[in-house]
Amino acid sequence: MNRLNNQVLFFFFWVSGIFNFFVFSQAVPSDEEKIKFLVTFSKNAKVSFGDDDYRQILYLVVPEKQRGPVFIRVFDPNVGGKHDEKRNSFNSKTQFSVYGGSGVHVVDKIRKGATVDDPYSGILIATKTFDATAYDDDWFTFGPFNPAEGELQPDFGGYVFKLVVEGLDGDDGNLYKLFLSSRKDKNTPIDGGNCFYYECCFRLSDELNSISHIYPFISQNIIKVHINVFDYDNDGTIRLISVAKNGLTAKSDKDGDWTTLDFDVEPRELNTSLDIQFIKTRKVKNNNVVVFVTNQEKSRIPFFTIPIGGVPKYKPAIVVVPGN
Numbered sequence: 189m190n191r192l193n194n195q196v197l198f199f200f201f202w203v204s205g206i207f208n209f210f211v212f213s214q215a216v217p218s219d220e221e222k223i224k225f226l227v228t229f230s231k232n233a234k235v236s237f238g239d240d241d242y243r244q245i246l247y248l249v250v251p252e253k254q255r256g257p258v259f260i261r262v263f264d265p266n267v268g269g270k271h272d273e274k275r276n277s278f279n280s281k282t283q284f285s286v287y288g289g290s291g292v293h294v295v296d297k298i299r300k301g302a303t304v305d306d307p308y309s310g311i312l313i314a315t316k317t318f319d320a321t322a323y324d325d326d327w328f329t330f331g332p333f334n335p336a337e338g339e340l341q342p343d344f345g346g347y348v349f350k351l352v353v354e355g356l357d358g359d360d361g362n363l364y365k366l367f368l369s370s371r372k373d374k375n376t377p378i379d380g381g382n383c384f385y386y387e388c389c390f391r392l393s394d395e396l397n398s399i400s401h402i403y404p405f406i407s408q409n410i411i412k413v414h415i416n417v418f419d420y421d422n423d424g425t426i427r428l429i430s431v432a433k434n435g436l437t438a439k440s441d442k443d444g445d446w447t448t449l450d451f452d453v454e455p456r457e458l459n460t461s462l463d464i465q466f467i468k469t470r471k472v473k474n475n476n477v478v479v480f481v482t483n484q485e486k487s488r489i490p491f492f493t494i495p496i497g498g499v500p501k502y503k504p505a506i507v508v509v510p511g512n
């Protein structure tokens with residue numbers, strides 16, 4: 189990123205800090221995303237179940253001002269019992285690993301068009317593998333972590349930790365969610381905390397007319413966005429809201445394959461977040477999708493659980509009426 193980008197991004201993190209005063213949530217997925225669960229399948233599952241690579245990579249951000257220890261709490265990390273997606277019997281294992289240290293978030297490599305992040309970069313600071321048994325419908329807590337165990341990346345809002353979730357043996361789907369907490373035994377938000385991804389596999393709601401959201405941040409020099417969706421199964425409509433777009437829609441009906449939706453970026457959309465909405469219009473149950481967003485150079489664009497600058501609202505272009 190050039191210097192101007194850094195300054196602009198920093199400004200918006202500063203603004204988002206103000207938003208966080210009202211938002212107060214480090215749930216992942218967040219209240220704003222309206223996604224109930226993230227999903228990772230084990231490696232013998234068919235990709236048509238909705239997970240293309242059996243792996244989820246999330247970056248958790250702890251603001252520099254945070255003094256005390258932080259905890260990464262996982263709800264229902266097991267793959268069995270409640271919430272999870274069973275194929276025949278539950279026979280799966282899922283590994284959750286936390287990385288910190290230098291190189292944990294290799295921005296340049298991702299921005300130059302690598303197809304995936306490097307999951308194992310940085311220093312492994314905690315790992316645990318779950319099966320069908322313990323922590324069903326319950327929280328498991330990683331930590332305490334000193335914020336400085338993450339990598340300081342002011343462009344992204346503070347100290348960055350990486351959580352890698354990998355499906356190991358088995359063929360079932362693990363549904364789970366997270367909370368970045370200042371307490372070991374309860375979900376206590378860290379003011380200014382956030383989480384971002386370059387690709388996300390999640391479960392769409394089963395409720396008709398429900399809307400799930402993701403919020404990519406459009407930094408300088410982006411002129412096109414390509415929304416890549418895997419296995420949408422004709423679930424509904426994808427709608428784009430931004431400061432300049434009032435609900436452009438597209439459909440995607442591919443089961444077990446990728447669809448790409450292309451949009452041009454207007455100058456006034458720079459340094460704002462997009463709101464990509466998945467609107468449920470058909471009764472498709474247990475639909476899992478993978479989404480990633482790229483720019484005109486096929487570089488990945490991060491999306492944030494707490495949208496930078498807030499949830500975008502459409503603002504009609506101002507029509508200048510010549511004076512008399």
Ligand SMILES: [Ca+2]
Nearest residue numbers: 268269270324
């Ligand atoms: Ca479970």
Ligand SMILES: [Ca+2]
Nearest residue numbers: 275277278279
């Ligand atoms: Ca199974």
Ligand SMILES: [Ca+2]
Nearest residue numbers: 264265266363
């Ligand atoms: Ca689970």
